[in-house]
Amino acid sequence: MVNPRPAELVVKVIPEPVLRRLPVYYQYLKKIVQDRPVEYISCTRISEDLNTLAIQVRKDLEITGAEGRPKVGYKVAEVIKAIENFLGWNNTTEAYLVGTGNLGSALLGYQGFKDYGLNIVAAFDSSPEKIGKEIRGKKVLSVKKLPEMIKRMGIKIGILAAPAAPAQELANMMVEAGIKAIWNFAPVKISVPEGIIVQHENLASSLAVLSKRLALLLAER
Amino acid sequence: MVNPRPAELVVKVIPEPVLRRLPVYYQYLKKIVQDRPVEYISCTRISEDLNTLAIQVRKDLEITGAEGRPKVGYKVAEVIKAIENFLGWNNTTEAYLVGTGNLGSALLGYQGFKDYGLNIVAAFDSSPEKIGKEIRGKKVLSVKKLPEMIKRMGIKIGILAAPAAPAQELANMMVEAGIKAIWNFAPVKISVPEGIIVQHENLASSLAVLSKRLALLLAER
DNA sequence: TAGATTGTTAATCGATTAACAATC
């Protein structure tokens, strides 16, 4: 006999493709209202502008809990709120960044994160020339202090922008100190214990898609 | 009656997930041989280290044309070559970068691209203080010269690291001048004519996956 | 009302995973 899981433990898993599309709608809708005030918008309209299918937009919005009215569409402001709520972007989460090279510095200076509820509060590096300085207005601390600081501040998100070589070791350090999610920009796949979240941001993967598609395109005579 | 497409026109479309995984194997194998010389490796071993399934690794490698020997595995050097070949990373493609803010500068300085056959030869910006200067050793030119330069140099890849507002207009300019593929780091979806490739690199999308997963994890009591 | 649009159930499609024969 099948033993059904108790209802409380059934965590609805949201498909990753949906999660990735929600911010696209979000950015689109924000731009729409900014350009000129629009109260309602239909999935048809959204799908035309974003070059997708209306049914997909509808399905995606359904997941956020946004409700539309037949013939009228969705209230733009409500959809924006629904997405923010759904993704947890309405309250800020603090994060630490490890590695202040080119990419790390860029991430430190990226103003957009605050729109998405992310606040990088400090950066860590191993280079003595950088420790104690400020980059883009954020303090750079010694990576030796990382575990203690994670514990003390109860930080849950670590952004890893280190080179490939030390990446795994730094990840281990973070996890041991209590980090629950790692946003990994290092060009290697890192391993973490079960229950810890890793989001890999591999430029090489994206470039692979681009370069293969381009090669096939140019090969068509 | 069904009219089958002539064989020459059947372009085998490679699934995007496969293309995204190939660089992960590539980085892993490069690291393996760098750490200590290994001649052969099995899918079982790869899958254990990368925390995936052996069958998936085997299927992915099959697409690159790499061939293994039962009981022995694949020649590491051959797999590396096969991936490089398959993705076109064995010969260099030149690219222009548009937008030299934090992220654009970071991309200009990223040494890893040359491993993936990408060479950013120049950068473009609209800010008078930047034009004529060098950033990370690359010349910054006026964005007004972009169309002419694309045509003159026959550049096919444009990397867009501009703010949201001018992104679409810059994309149009690039496409008109002959760019065939745009790697878009701007936080908006851009529209391009059919036959032009766009690879969207939306940090918000990745962050959405991370923050939702983390929220669900922390919500589990 | 007529018809555009939502919400929902069903069908399709494609990627992942399983099964197993071939082989070194």
Add this chain to the structure above:
DNA sequence: TAGATTGTTAATCGATTAACAATC
């Protein structure tokens, strides 16, 4: 040989797309 591993065909799973009733 025995058994690990590849290569290949089949089954499963999940996301996308289609169909259609409900509704404003």
